[in-house]
Amino acid sequence: MKTHQEQQYLDLLALLLKTGSERVDRTGVGTKAIFGHHMRFDLAEGFPVFTTKKVYWKIAFKEMLWMLSGGHNIKELVEQNVHIWSDWPYKKFIDAQPAGSADKSLSMKEFEQRILADDAFAQKWGDLGPVYGKQWRRWKTDDGREIDQVAQVIDLLKNNPSSRRILFDGWNVAELEQMALPPCHKHYQFYVDPNTNKLSGGMVQRSCDSYLGLAFNIANLAFLTTILAEQTGYDVGEIVWFGMDVHLYLNHIDQAKLQLTREPRPFPRLVIKRKPASLFEYKIDDFELDGYDPHPAIPAPVAV
Numbered sequence: 001m002k003t004h005q006e007q008q009y010l011d012l013l014a015l016l017l018k019t020g021s022e023r024v025d026r027t028g029v030g031t032k033a034i035f036g037h038h039m040r041f042d043l044a045e046g047f048p049v050f051t052t053k054k055v056y057w058k059i060a061f062k063e064m065l066w067m068l069s070g071g072h073n074i075k076e077l078v079e080q081n082v083h084i085w086s087d088w089p090y091k092k093f094i095d096a097q098p099a100g101s102a103d104k105s106l107s108m109k110e111f112e113q114r115i116l117a118d119d120a121f122a123q124k125w126g127d128l129g130p131v132y133g134k135q136w137r138r139w140k141t142d143d144g145r146e147i148d149q150v151a152q153v154i155d156l157l158k159n160n161p162s163s164r165r166i167l168f169d170g171w172n173v174a175e176l177e178q179m180a181l182p183p184c185h186k187h188y189q190f191y192v193d194p195n196t197n198k199l200s201g202g203m204v205q206r207s208c209d210s211y212l213g214l215a216f217n218i219a220n221l222a223f224l225t226t227i228l229a230e231q232t233g234y235d236v237g238e239i240v241w242f243g244m245d246v247h248l249y250l251n252h253i254d255q256a257k258l259q260l261t262r263e264p265r266p267f268p269r270l271v272i273k274r275k276p277a278s279l280f281e282y283k284i285d286d287f288e289l290d291g292y293d294p295h296p297a298i299p300a301p302v303a304v
């Protein structure tokens with residue numbers, strides 16, 4: 001019998017548990033880490049959203065659509081009930097409040113409510129800086145122009161699919177200091193096989209939270225590749241993932257061990273209910289996963 005493609009992910013978790021070197025990290029949580037790892041998923045065999053725990057794929061897709069829209073303020077995420085980016089601006093806000101002030105003890109929920117209610121507050125405190133969306137869609141040049149890297153990718157896929165330069169990158173060295181977090185999934189590249197008319201998507205991730213982030217990152221790489229293929233007239237090929245600093249946070253070890261006791265179930269199919277005129281006009285309600293029957297969620301704390 002053919003091995004389930006998700007086994008690659010379970011093998012990675014097992015490898016980290018067994019061989020990962022314990023390292024201190026920026027967050028102070030500590031990780032078990034390896035350097036350099038690769039996985040690939042054939043999208044013809046199903047949509048790679050992991051089944052050995054419930055993955056909140058709609059949250060991931062909303063994040064991808066937000067990045068594709070050029071967004072970099074958490075307001076647009078919180079409006080859609082997505083909270084995965086709120087920790088960083090919240091921490092920045094709390095750190096900036098004087099000791100003893102009422103705002104110093106604001107909860108994250110109250111912070112998010114103020115982001116939603118007060119535009120000026122959201123402008124000031126909800127902005128993550130020039131992160132993914134900004135670099136993907138409006139990379140600033142020295143002479144004051146802005147480059148839409150995603151539009152360039154679409155143009156190459158339509159007009160020069162044998163190019164070896166069909167890529168975009170979020171790692172804008174000059175602007176890293178202004179970002180709440182420098183990009184983790186930093187490089188995306190695409191490839192058309194002329195024999196099969198299939199589009200494959202690759203991604204390089206410099207730093208990978210293998211328990212929380214990676215499930216989202218793989219689903220989103222598959223999602224982006226699928227909608228790009230639909231928009232440019234190709235069938236879907238493979239996604240190819242390269243991780244560099246690939247780690248398991250020490251407070252995710254029990255969750256990873258529990259996940260390893262579970263058997264993968266068949267991957268679902270991604271159903272796209274509407275094809276908009278451009279890549280930038282998809283809405284979350286255009287998507288459904290057909291046949292997603294995961295094992296229960298296993299919650300874990302995010303390292304900030």
Ligand SMILES: Nc1nc(=O)c2c([nH]1)NC[C@@H]1CN(c3ccc(C(=O)N[C@@H](CCC(=O)O)C(=O)O)cc3)CN21
Pocket residue numbers: 055056059083084085181209212213214216297298299300301302303304
């Ligand atoms: N330490 C760390 N790991 C990450 O994966 C990560 C960051 N930081 N910082 C930036 C973004 C934010 N991302 C996140 C943050 C939180 C979850 C998370 O908590 N996921 C939960 C449930 C989410 C929910 O219900 O809102 C999960 O079980 O997948 C996932 C991705 C990915 N990135």
Ligand SMILES: O=c1ccn([C@H]2C[C@H](O)[C@@H](COP(=O)(O)O)O2)c(=O)[nH]1
Pocket residue numbers: 026181182184185207208209210212213214217
């Ligand atoms: O999409 C994402 C975004 C972030 N991560 C993880 C990887 C690291 O654990 C942290 C970032 O910390 P750095 O010190 O900047 O490396 O967030 C992820 O896995 N996926």
